Amino acid sequence: MDDLPEEVHGLIEELDEAAEDEDLDKIEELTQALLKTGVDVEAITLKKLSLLVMEGEEEMAQGWTRVAIHAGLDPFKILIGGLAEGMTLIGKKYEIGEAFVPQLLIASSAMYGGMDLLDPYLKREEDMASKPATVIIGTVEGDVHDIGKSLVKTLLSANGFNCVDLGNDVPASRFIEAASEYRATAISMSTLMTTTMAEMPRVISMLKEEGIRDKVMVMVGGAPVTTEYASQIGADVSPHDAASAASWLKSSVFGYPPECARWD
């Protein structure tokens, strides 16, 4: 961002102030002025958002999320390339000892703060037939990491799936109960820790014990989960990110028996 014209630097500084003051009219007005300069507003805004999440600046991250919305950027790009990218940046710092748990927590709040504002813009697709397929989503027992899980939920919802979010630290039995209760089409499990990965085969074993393994597709994911691990534990798939999870499920659901054929 160093090589930007003086005028653009000035506008970015003014936008920082307006974001801090939560001055919504000023943010809109300055965004229009920034667009008129002809600079790459998308690149500037995504970079700003990732840095603000990394620094845990919740108000500023919200202000710049508004800038991104006013600038007409694709809401999914704002989410993945801006807000979630900030979590990746703080994660790298944590791994080399330059950030600690409190910083991770404030970065998470900044990420969720921006995501709340984006929510109404993350449009739901309506072309999935009148009764959308239901997916049970959660982070496994013992694990409180929920950002990746929430991204999967957002992307699946945007692709027309009905998501039942069980949250984090979800006992295996809760996945099973919810699958039967909602006559689910799929279960999506996340974990970010090697120590809690064993919860995933536990859920799959319970599905088999209850005689319902063939009624639901099982997706597993999270940083330590590999394709090999997924097939070893008898999951159907482990797409590597939230967007591929949504596209895999969307294409798989059409060849899958309908809900009544599975659950009645």
Ligand code: B12
């Ligand atoms: C933020 C963070 C936290 C936050 C979580 C806040 C929150 N609301 O989620 C807090 C501070 C609470 C936290 C706590 C802890 N953490 Co932590 N945390 C992280 C960190 C830095 C980033 C995680 C993150 O949000 N990434 C961003 C999201 C977007 O990525 P993601 O979750 O991986 O999701 C992507 C994919 O994996 C995939 N995906 C995710 N789920 C699914 C599901 C499906 C079905 C599919 C297909 C795809 C998919 O899609 C997403 C991309 O689109 C990671 C390090 C890292 N680099 O990952 C450590 C990390 C996960 N934490 C770790 C640890 C050890 C802990 C603590 C034990 C620390 C402590 N001493 O207290 C506790 C755990 C407490 C518990 N019982 O769970 C370790 C785990 C080590 C291991 N291998 O087991 C890591 C790897 C850091 C490290 N290198 O040591 N943590």
